[in-house]
Amino acid sequence: EPTVSTYVYAFSQGNKDLKDLLGGKGANLAEMTNLGLPVPPGFTITTEACRAYLAEGDEPVEMASEIDAHLAELERVMGRRLGDAEDPLLVSVRSGAKFSMPGMMETVLNIGLNDTSVLGLAKQSGDERFAYDSYRRLLQMFGSTVLGLEHDIFSDALDALKERRGTTDDLGLVPNDLRELVTTFQGLIREHTGRDFPQDPTEQLRLSVLAVFQSWNTDRASVYRRQEGIPEDLGTAVNVQVMVFGNQGMTSGSGVCFTRDPGTGRQGVYGDYLQNAQGEDVVAGIRNTISLADLADLDRTSYDELLGNMRSLERHYRDLCDIEFTIERGKLWMLQTRVGKRTAEAAFRIASSMLDEGLIDADEALGRVNGAQLAQLLFPSFDPEAERQLIATGMNASPGAAVGRVVFDSATAVEWAERGESVILVRKETNPDDLRGMVAATGILTSRGGKTSHAAVVARGMGRTCVCGAEAILVDTAARSMTVRDGVTVAEGDVISLDGTTGQVFLGAVPVAASQVVRHLEGEETDNDLVPAVARLLEHADAVRRLAVRANADTPDDAARARQFGAQGIGLCRTEHMFLGDRRILVEHLILAEDEAGREAALAELFPLQRQDFVEILRAMDGLPVTIRLIDPPLHEFLPDLTDLSVEVALEDERGPEVERHHRLLEAVRRLHEQNPMMGLRGVRLGIAIPGLFQMQARAIIEAAADLIEEGGNPCPEIMVPLVASDRELSWVREALVDVASDVQKERGVAVPHKIGTMIELPRAAVTADRIAESAEFFSFGTNDLTQMTWGFSRDDVEAEFFPTYLEDRIFPASPFETIDVEGVGALMRTAVRLGREARPDIHLGVCGEHGGDPASIHFFDELGLDYVSCSPFRVPVARLEAGRSTL
Ligand code: ADP
Ligand code: MG
Ligand code: MG
Numbered sequence: 001e002p003t004v005s006t007y008v009y010a011f012s013q014g015n016k017d018l019k020d021l022l023g024g025k026g027a028n029l030a031e032m033t034n035l036g037l038p039v040p041p042g043f044t045i046t047t048e049a050c051r052a053y054l055a056e057g058d059e060p061v062e063m064a065s066e067i068d069a070h071l072a073e074l075e076r077v078m079g080r081r082l083g084d085a086e087d088p089l090l091v092s093v094r095s096g097a098k099f100s101m102p103g104m105m106e107t108v109l110n111i112g113l114n115d116t117s118v119l120g121l122a123k124q125s126g127d128e129r130f131a132y133d134s135y136r137r138l139l140q141m142f143g144s145t146v147l148g149l150e151h152d153i154f155s156d157a158l159d160a161l162k163e164r165r166g167t168t169d170d171l172g173l174v175p176n177d178l179r180e181l182v183t184t185f186q187g188l189i190r191e192h193t194g195r196d197f198p199q200d201p202t203e204q205l206r207l208s209v210l211a212v213f214q215s216w217n218t219d220r221a222s223v224y225r226r227q228e229g230i231p232e233d234l235g236t237a238v239n240v241q242v243m244v245f246g247n248q249g250m251t252s253g254s255g256v257c258f259t260r261d262p263g264t265g266r267q268g269v270y271g272d273y274l275q276n277a278q279g280e281d282v283v284a285g286i287r288n289t290i291s292l293a294d295l296a297d298l299d300r301t302s303y304d305e306l307l308g309n310m311r312s313l314e315r316h317y318r319d320l321c322d323i324e325f326t327i328e329r330g331k332l333w334m335l336q337t338r339v340g341k342r343t344a345e346a347a348f349r350i351a352s353s354m355l356d357e358g359l360i361d362a363d364e365a366l367g368r369v370n371g372a373q374l375a376q377l378l379f380p381s382f383d384p385e386a387e388r389q390l391i392a393t394g395m396n397a398s399p400g401a402a403v404g405r406v407v408f409d410s411a412t413a414v415e416w417a418e419r420g421e422s423v424i425l426v427r428k429e430t431n432p433d434d435l436r437g438m439v440a441a442t443g444i445l446t447s448r449g450g451k452t453s454h455a456a457v458v459a460r461g462m463g464r465t466c467v468c469g470a471e472a473i474l475v476d477t478a479a480r481s482m483t484v485r486d487g488v489t490v491a492e493g494d495v496i497s498l499d500g501t502t503g504q505v506f507l508g509a510v511p512v513a514a515s516q517v518v519r520h521l522e523g524e525e526t527d528n529d530l531v532p533a534v535a536r537l538l539e540h541a542d543a544v545r546r547l548a549v550r551a552n553a554d555t556p557d558d559a560a561r562a563r564q565f566g567a568q569g570i571g572l573c574r575t576e577h578m579f580l581g582d583r584r585i586l587v588e589h590l591i592l593a594e595d596e597a598g599r600e601a602a603l604a605e606l607f608p609l610q611r612q613d614f615v616e617i618l619r620a621m622d623g624l625p626v627t628i629r630l631i632d633p634p635l636h637e638f639l640p641d642l643t644d645l646s647v648e649v650a651l652e653d654e655r656g657p658e659v660e661r662h663h664r665l666l667e668a669v670r671r672l673h674e675q676n677p678m679m680g681l682r683g684v685r686l687g688i689a690i691p692g693l694f695q696m697q698a699r700a701i702i703e704a705a706a707d708l709i710e711e712g713g714n715p716c717p718e719i720m721v722p723l724v725a726s727d728r729e730l731s732w733v734r735e736a737l738v739d740v741a742s743d744v745q746k747e748r749g750v751a752v753p754h755k756i757g758t759m760i761e762l763p764r765a766a767v768t769a770d771r772i773a774e775s776a777e778f779f780s781f782g783t784n785d786l787t788q789m790t791w792g793f794s795r796d797d798v799e800a801e802f803f804p805t806y807l808e809d810r811i812f813p814a815s816p817f818e819t820i821d822v823e824g825v826g827a828l829m830r831t832a833v834r835l836g837r838e839a840r841p842d843i844h845l846g847v848c849g850e851h852g853g854d855p856a857s858i859h860f861f862d863e864l865g866l867d868y869v870s871c872s873p874f875r876v877p878v879a880r881l882e883a884g885r886s887t888l
């Protein structure tokens with residue numbers, strides 16, 4: 001036995017926990033080997049070797065000798081030598097990074113074949129067709145992945161030959177055809193690279209290994225990593241494995257399967273199988289596969305053995321497994337397994353049923369699902385009542401309801417999506433070159449391939465709706481149109497709707513309905529078994545989480561919905577919308593008021609309306625805290641646009657009825673015009689600059705609460721002052737608010753429990769939080785403003801400007817407006833938490849920015865020790881789940 005090293009591990013030396021070093025594929029091949037499953041022997045060249053190679057641009061010295069030693073051992077065990085002329089040992093070279101990256105990295109099969117050993121293989125197997133088929137595959141894979149020729153160069157030559165032989169099926173080619181193809185392929189390699197295909201088996205092996213290392217840095221691998229948030233510097237491992245052959249006639253074949261349905265999570269037998277096929281044939285959609293269940297009729301023994309292996313793998317991994325296998329002349333071989341990707345729906349069903357089956361406990365079940373998946377289940381689906389025109393049915397590869405314009409290529413998908421169109425990418429089948437288009441599309445439709453095809457696997461991973469293998473559709477990419485059997489033609493730009501849950505394709509836009517989970521949360525009865533699965537995992541999250549979850553809600557309707565979704569109060573009730581619509585004119589009166597009397601009259605008009613707003617919202621959240629933010633935006637937001645108004649005034653007849661008001665308005669608009677309003681007269685500044693405004697709002701809040709207390713209710717208002725930078729601002733305002741509150745309580749003769757606090761949304765506030773805490777019973781981090789003020793960029797502009805470049809060039813790992821910037825903004829928060837608690841140990845702390853509903857950010861807020869997060873009502877269930885997961 002070769003000794004353990006950092007560069008090469010035999011399968012028998014590894015295990016499933018060594019993914020960092022052996023990659024996912026290698027670690028799991030080792031695990032299956034040690035479980036005693038029939039795995040062709042082999043060894044894994046580590047990610048360490050890959051990193052060293054990529055850093056140095058050269059192989060580490062020890063690597064070559066370690067490979068030699070392991071290869072010698074393999075030859076000894078198999079009793080054959082690599083590429084031997086009489087009886088060649090053949091191997092595959094398979095990439096495998098820590099995280100599975102479907103189709104990203106390259107695999108080369110049948111290494112060891114050359115002009116001599118192909119004769120040996122033909123003689124040993126007694127199957128010339130098989131030998132030449134294997135050789136032409138080696139030339140094809142080696143040519144494209146190692147030597148960098150276009151895939152199409154080979155497949156075009158193959159297609160041309162098939163056409164000449166009058167067949168559409170690879171199986172229609174006879175041994176002589178395949179021998180001819182070998183010569184053609186060798187010629188193509190010579191023509192395009194200026195050198196011959198290397199006949200030396202060890203050179204084939206070495207070049208293939210290095211090519212896998214290099215493929216880590218290909219563009220499409222990089223795109224996938226960015227999409228999935230996989231670090232750039234992991235590198236890939238390489239597996240060298242003895243070949244077994246699914247292309248040795250009709251008692252051989254190749255297949256893929258899942259231990260449960262990765263689309264729904266239900267138990268059953270799921271997979272695709274293809275007779276007389278090798279490697280990627282099954283997933284490439286080149287020929288139509290049969291279902292795994294049908295394998296039972298072809299080869300009962302292998303089928304039973306496979307099902308047994310599937311059961312042991314699932315019990316061993318205690319999770320859904322995704323498996324690749326090959327049958328060589330009736331003998332089953334296991335070639336790969338991994339914990340399988342799954343849809344959101346399947347994740348919840350599997351976690352819940354494995355909990356029932358006793359395979360996992362409740363904490364583990366909670367760890368098996370995440371907020372992003374739950375968010376998907378809260379997405380709407382097609383309204384079952386709506387009329388629709390079914391034009392085709394394919395496989396329900398990835399659920400959801402997608403409506404969009406049809407495009408037939410990746411570039412158009414990207415282009416149209418960038419200009420804001422929702423697009424459906426339609427392809428015969430997809431391959432890794434389509435990845436950008438798939439990222440850009442809302443839905444993906446293919447006419448070929450099963451649930452394990454490239455399109456299906458990638459779409460599920462990205463949460464895109466996908467229908468695949470809709471065979472009734474004839475895609476004409478060149479003509480930019482598709483035809484379905486009954487003659488309907490759909491051109492580029494036409495709208496279709498995809499139901500990824502049923503596999504149906506509809507012409508036109510089908511109206512969309514709310515999700516089952518949402519209906520359940522809203523109190524409707526439903527018999528969908530997904531609902532109890534989601535409910536119990538949410539319940540467990542509620543039981544273990546430390547963070548409370550509140551909602552950002554401005555209306556009684558939103559407040560009621562938030563409560564149904566499990567919100568434990570309102571963390572942000574914005575009052576500015578209460579000044580819009582019909583009431584805008586009242587704000588105008590306030591702004592135009594020329595003296596104190598005018599201002600008081602204007603405030604008096606607004607007051608009863610505000611009080612009524614607060615009565616309703618506090619009633620909807622009775623018994624739970626409601627944080628009401630005093631008016632925040634700059635006043636000019638309530639006034640007409642300067643240019644529009646100037647034009648109107650200029651065109652107006654001097655004796656018109658509105659003329660005087662318009663002139664005064666114009667003057668006010670000019671006076672209030674700011675170059676940089678987000679850093680201007682807003683928030684607490686407004687409260688100080690316009691006497692009586694905050695007091696009016698505070699009076700409305702306390703009176704509303706007093707009304708409710710008299711009704712027997714239990715209102716818990718919290719008054720929040722926005723955009724405070726200095727403790728003096730807050731102490732000034734606090735004094736005014738306290739006066740109002742005590743006046744009202746005296747007048748009404750009731751005690752109204754309430755709190756006064758502030759938002760922390762300016763860096764200055766964060767670093768002086770100890771002083772600010774003296775006037776604040778609570779802090780709520782306004783992370784949107786805090787992010788824009790800390791970075792110094794305007795959140796209303798940047799997303800369209802340089803953000804795409806920053807994200808593309810990885811200057812940002814993620815938008816800091818979506819996921820909290822832990823290093824910068826997070827550090828300010830940490831400081832504010834510490835200073836705030838030092839000054840006032842019982843200070844209550846929360847977050848009310850967009851980040852309050854973002855999974856990654858929630859984990860950070862939990863770690864910071866905040867008391868609650870607040871987010872939009874729709875994200876409340878997501879936040880509950882993630883707050884629970886954060887404790888695991
Ligand atoms: P991917 O990561 O794209 O799935 P794999 O390394 O799994 O690539 O290789 C693709 C396919 O090639 C496998 O599913 C299997 O069918 C075939 N294959 C790889 N190695 C062998 C082998 N040693 N013997 C037979 N088939 C193999
Ligand atoms: Mg594979
Ligand atoms: Mg703000």
